């Protein structure tokens with residue numbers, strides 16, 4: 325089934341981004357530190373190969389991500405050709421953001437003679453925290469800060485007082501999701517519209533991921549003695565523990581899903597990163613999965 329996760333207006337924005345890429349010296353891509361690979365735009369890799377632009381990866385919301393994996397991802401990105409990377413979200417964010425223009429001048433030293441300004445394209449998926457960052461960077465309210473994905477709309481050229489030129493783009497997804505788990509991780513992080521994935525499916529994905537990667541955090545938050553039950557039973561148990569119960573004693577699935585997603589997104593569950601660089605070796609592109617269903621149908 326095709327997933328409706330790519331709103332129509334993003335097509336126009338995508339074309340604009342490709343054109344703007346030709347005018348800039350470098351790219352800043354803001355990714356979600358909780359899912360740094362899933363939130364990286366695959367289009368950017370292709371465009372950069374073509375145009376050879378260096379990139380600064382900003383791993384934002386680092387305060388919500390696993391501190392040990394923050395370090396791992398930082399090193400991993402830095403090992404990629406033409407790539408610098410920083411964490412953002414822990415500690416003094418304003419101070420860290422204000423250092424970004426200097427860092428950009430180091431990344432493109434041929435522009436730093438003072439004659440020509442450094443031109444930067446800023447990219448990031450919806451809800452990754454781009455507006456928040458831009459507001460600090462520009463030191464004035466130019467963009468709305470909101471929780472709803474896709475609020476920012478047009479590419480804006482902004483000239484900073486130090487001569488840097490910033491092209492700010494709307495929160496952007498890409499037309500085709502490459503891997504199923506990438507889509508779920510983005511949905512869990514709150515960057516994909518609610519019409520793409522059901523909240524219940526995303527909450528199930530959250531619990532499944534947590535049982536595998538952060539079982540202790542899951543047990544602690546929901547006061548669970550053991551996780552040694554089927555996923556469905558675990559979901560029900562969490563609903564009961566959190567009081568999401570309907571009149572007849574049935575668990576309110578929608579409310580349970582909502583509670584789990586809110587707990588994850590707010591950091592109440594703890595500092596969680598949904599993927600590691602090692603996971604990248606085991607991905608199966610969507611459409612290339614082994615046809616188990618076809619076999620079982622034939623039986």
Ligand SMILES: Nc1nc2c(ncn2[C@@H]2O[C@H](COP(=O)(O)OP(=O)(O)OP(=O)(O)O)[C@@H](O)[C@H]2O)c(=O)[nH]1
Nearest residue numbers: 385413451452453454455456470473474475476495
């Ligand atoms: N915990 C945490 N929350 C953050 C951080 N940066 C942004 N946020 C929150 O993330 C949400 C989205 O931030 P925005 O700045 O509106 O994100 P955006 O990328 O501009 O979103 P779009 O307009 O949808 O493209 C807001 O609730 C912010 O308060 C961060 O570093 N840590």
